[in-house]
Amino acid sequence: MSGQIKRGVSLYSFQEEMFLGRMNVEGVVGFAASIGAAGIEILPEQNMPTFPHITDAQIGEWQDMLSHHGAHFTCYDMFLDTKLRKGELLSDEEQVESIKRDLTLCNRLGIRNMRVLIFVRPDILEKCVPYAEQMDVHMGVEVHAPWHLEHAWILRTVDVADRLGTQHLGILPDMGIFMKNYPPEFRARFERQGARPEVAQFIVDQHQQKIMCEYTIYEVAVKMGGNKAEVAMAETLRHAPYANPKRIKDYAPYFRHIQAKFYGMTEDCVDPAIAYDEVIPELVKCGWEGTLSSEYEGNRWIQDVEEVDSREQVRRQHVMFENLIAKAQSELEIV
Amino acid sequence: MFDRYLIDAGSLRNTGPADAPTGFAFDAKLGYYRGLGLSMVEKLDIALDGEPLPREAVRFDEGLGPLTLDEMETAYDRRWPFGTAATILVDRPGGFPAGEHELSLLQQLRVSYLPFPAVNTDKKSVSLAA
Numbered sequence: 001m002s003g004q005i006k007r008g009v010s011l012y013s014f015q016e017e018m019f020l021g022r023m024n025v026e027g028v029v030g031f032a033a034s035i036g037a038a039g040i041e042i043l044p045e046q047n048m049p050t051f052p053h054i055t056d057a058q059i060g061e062w063q064d065m066l067s068h069h070g071a072h073f074t075c076y077d078m079f080l081d082t083k084l085r086k087g088e089l090l091s092d093e094e095q096v097e098s099i100k101r102d103l104t105l106c107n108r109l110g111i112r113n114m115r116v117l118i119f120v121r122p123d124i125l126e127k128c129v130p131y132a133e134q135m136d137v138h139m140g141v142e143v144h145a146p147w148h149l150e151h152a153w154i155l156r157t158v159d160v161a162d163r164l165g166t167q168h169l170g171i172l173p174d175m176g177i178f179m180k181n182y183p184p185e186f187r188a189r190f191e192r193q194g195a196r197p198e199v200a201q202f203i204v205d206q207h208q209q210k211i212m213c214e215y216t217i218y219e220v221a222v223k224m225g226g227n228k229a230e231v232a233m234a235e236t237l238r239h240a241p242y243a244n245p246k247r248i249k250d251y252a253p254y255f256r257h258i259q260a261k262f263y264g265m266t267e268d269c270v271d272p273a274i275a276y277d278e279v280i281p282e283l284v285k286c287g288w289e290g291t292l293s294s295e296y297e298g299n300r301w302i303q304d305v306e307e308v309d310s311r312e313q314v315r316r317q318h319v320m321f322e323n324l325i326a327k328a329q330s331e332l333e334i335v
Numbered sequence: 336m337f338d339r340y341l342i343d344a345g346s347l348r349n350t351g352p353a354d355a356p357t358g359f360a361f362d363a364k365l366g367y368y369r370g371l372g373l374s375m376v377e378k379l380d381i382a383l384d385g386e387p388l389p390r391e392a393v394r395f396d397e398g399l400g401p402l403t404l405d406e407m408e409t410a411y412d413r414r415w416p417f418g419t420a421a422t423i424l425v426d427r428p429g430g431f432p433a434g435e436h437e438l439s440l441l442q443q444l445r446v447s448y449l450p451f452p453a454v455n456t457d458k459k460s461v462s463l464a465a
């Protein structure tokens with residue numbers, strides 16, 4: 001039995017094929033269902049060409065298509081265009097209105113989780129809480145690298161949720177925060193762009209030792225006289241945190257959905273970079289019941305040398321999920 | 336993330352009378368994983384063989400009628416959807432020069448959550464279909 005953690009995919013994972021017109025949303029949904037990942041995370045601004053104008057008929061077509069494949073929606077990824085107008089930000093009232101627009105559409109689609117962009121201010125979200133409660137949508141602030149679970153900016157949202165005692169505001173972790181090892185796809189791309197192998201190895205070693213990124217960037221840029229690709233590679237370390245998976249249980253009450261970020265799976269279904277082997281046991285131990293939603297982001301790192309195959313990558317990730325969930329559950333039962 | 340796919344090289348054509356073209360046009364996609372309102376497309380810089388063409392010479396049409404780049408700045412109710420080609424029209428007396436030339440496109444976007452403007456570039460060697 002696969003337990004209470006559910007599996008799904010974000011349509012984001014198939015951006016390469018959808019951008020190029022090689023797959024459509026129904027193709028993705030059918031594929032996801034075929035690998036037991038029936039929970040579908042949608043980006044309306046990507047997947048609904050008439051956004052923000054969505055008719056009831058369109059919603060009906062989506063629901064029919066999902067049920068035809070035995071799939072269902074899990075999460076709605078919102079955006080907030082604070083820079084809509086040149087030279088001035090949206091007012092606080094306009095920001096609240098934009099979020100309410102998304103909460104309304106989320107509710108109309110029958111979705112109960114909304115991914116909130118990490119830059120949205122906690123005080124703006126506080127103003128949206130009564131409407132989120134009315135729409136019964138959980139607003140989860142995306143915890144995305146270089147932020148992490150215990151970053152002070154994230155804790156501000158957690159504080160607001162605690163103070164209001166609401167079940168409709170919290171967080172939504174992106175697993176990129178658990179980058180234990182430097183992704184081989186990043187390294188290979190920078191080497192193709194001219195990074196010398198010994199400098200690339202130095203950067204990987206520094207990351208492996210969890211040396212604070214600014215030391216490495218200075219070493220590469222100044223002391224080693226790094227070229228453009230080498231400096232760019234070193235700078236990726238600014239966005240490569242390895243948060244402590246053991247803290248997951250403290251924050252699990254605040255999230256119901258996970259963006260399962262990854263950059264590439266090996267042929268034997270191992271993620272060489274993100275520490276899912278440490279994260280999933282923690283989720284199982286605390287009885288977390290949400291959805292692990294694949295977010296494949298490897299396309300941009302390999303598209304210059306090979307055909308991107310997002311389906312195969314996502315399939316491998318789900319083999320890993322099944323294995324890790326089953327293993328963690330059996331270990332729990334033994335204890 | 337999609338830079339290499341922005342310009343549709345096969346879409347290049349002249350505009351205006353066939354015997355006296357007034358410009359050229361090509362199809363392009365937005366280099367972003369979602370659609371974006373037109374007011375947030377700050378620049379569509381076009382260059383021919385590295386020579387920038389004036390901003391005033393460029394117009395954009397996602398299907399609802401051409402806009403100058405200045406007009407796009409306040410087109411709050413129009414969007415460039417994800418993965419969808421729009422037409423970029425360039426005024427240039429005589430149309431696209433004969434033979435193969437390097438056409439480059441730079442898109443600069445105002446993306447709310449990024450501290451800096453997002454910039455996408457594509458460059459392709461193109462020629463008019465015979």
